Amino acid sequence: MADVMPPNMLNERPRTPTGLLSNAEKDRLIERGFLGLYRWYTARSQETRNWNPDRSFEWRELRQDMPPELITVLQGFFAVEQYAPDFTSNLVHLVRRSHGRSHFQLRWGSEEEKHADAWENAVLFSGQRSPKWIEEYKERLKSQTWELPFPDAIHNLVYTVFQERATQLNYLNMMKIAQGRSEKPHLQGFADPVLAKVAQTIAVDEAAHYNFFLEGVRMYLYYYPERTLNAIKNVIGQFSMPAATLVPDWEQFFETVYRAGIYGPRDFQRDVMQVAFRNMGIESRKALEEGIRKTREVPDFDGGTFKTTAIFETFDYGAVEGDVKRLHVKIQDYEKEIGFDLYDPTEFVVNPEVPVQDTPAADD
Ligand SMILES: [Fe+2]
Numbered sequence: 516m517a518d519v520m521p522p523n524m525l526n527e528r529p530r531t532p533t534g535l536l537s538n539a540e541k542d543r544l545i546e547r548g549f550l551g552l553y554r555w556y557t558a559r560s561q562e563t564r565n566w567n568p569d570r571s572f573e574w575r576e577l578r579q580d581m582p583p584e585l586i587t588v589l590q591g592f593f594a595v596e597q598y599a600p601d602f603t604s605n606l607v608h609l610v611r612r613s614h615g616r617s618h619f620q621l622r623w624g625s626e627e628e629k630h631a632d633a634w635e636n637a638v639l640f641s642g643q644r645s646p647k648w649i650e651e652y653k654e655r656l657k658s659q660t661w662e663l664p665f666p667d668a669i670h671n672l673v674y675t676v677f678q679e680r681a682t683q684l685n686y687l688n689m690m691k692i693a694q695g696r697s698e699k700p701h702l703q704g705f706a707d708p709v710l711a712k713v714a715q716t717i718a719v720d721e722a723a724h725y726n727f728f729l730e731g732v733r734m735y736l737y738y739y740p741e742r743t744l745n746a747i748k749n750v751i752g753q754f755s756m757p758a759a760t761l762v763p764d765w766e767q768f769f770e771t772v773y774r775a776g777i778y779g780p781r782d783f784q785r786d787v788m789q790v791a792f793r794n795m796g797i798e799s800r801k802a803l804e805e806g807i808r809k810t811r812e813v814p815d816f817d818g819g820t821f822k823t824t825a826i827f828e829t830f831d832y833g834a835v836e837g838d839v840k841r842l843h844v845k846i847q848d849y850e851k852e853i854g855f856d857l858y859d860p861t862e863f864v865v866n867p868e869v870p871v872q873d874t875p876a877a878d879d
């Protein structure tokens with residue numbers, strides 16, 4: 516029908532079918548969710564994770580006889596985290612029109628900056644790298660600039676979910692080694708309580724970051740399922756750790772991390788991708804790819820305003836809806852605690868596109 520209408524009439528036709536949310540309304544709802552979550556996050560971050568990279572650890576008690584492999588790993592952790600100003604400035608710029616997201620990125624950046632300083636302290640107090648060496652290494656790192664892995668906000672949001680989880684896993688496995696629980700022969704018998712505390716403290720931050728970005732992706736999944744599932748598919752298709760192309764001797768670092776049992780392709784599959792998928796209501800990579808393929812087979816009607824329901828079969832939208840609702844309850848509780856609810860409470864609004872789930876018959 517679109518092709519027989521005069522072009523000027525196309526613009527006058529209502530772009531959103533009756534009963535559905537317009538994109539502007541969806542964007543408003545997502546922004547309100549981000550804003551509420553950001554305020555909750557900041558309060559919580561200050562109450563429970565207000566540590567300091569210098570004062571929170573007994574640096575002089577860090578072991579001076581660490582295996583050289585661990586120094587290589589610490590140095591690599593530091594190298595990645597010290598790009599915090601690049602990560603933050605690029606991401607802030609990308610989402611600058613969103614209050615909740617841009618202010619969050621500043622808070623997030625201030626936490627990532629602490630990670631960089633804590634790992635640098637670990638390298639210094641290991642006694643195995645001189646201050647001069649560290650200075651030159653930093654100069655070398657800073658001569659390169661980290662750029663966004665994807666051009667748009669949704670892909671970068673999805674990327675960050677996987678990246679935060681992968682980073683958390685790296686630090687948890689470092690903690691395990693420092694607690695003397697490594698199964699690798701070259702690391703057995705080694706333990707360092709200071710290093711274990713550093714790794715654990717940073718891993719807790721990374722878990723909080725993962726959760727923030729995950730909640731964001733869930734809101735996108737709920738209101739823009741097709742766009743978000745496509746972004747997830749694209750991100751996992753080319754995932755690599757941040758700054759992998761910038762850090763000198765990355766291959767050696769990656770190899771050492773792998774041999775130490777800290778992180779490798781299998782860990783990504785099992786402990787990053789599968790965990791994030793489960794948290795996003797996606798059964799598997801295969802189910803995701805299959806679902807997207809099926810959606811594309813369904814013909815698009817008349818200018819694309821009629822949505823297909825095939826996309827909702829690609830993931831467990833009921834679970835995602837439940838998660839988005841729970842997020843709103845958390846935000847509302849926080850707003851009541853402060854008194855924001857008296858002025859402008861954050862409300863959850865159902866996405867009417869979501870098909871009502873049939874209750875399966877008893878003999879199905
Ligand atoms: Fe970090």
Ligand SMILES: [Fe+2]
Nearest residue numbers: 679720721724
């Ligand atoms: Fe992080």
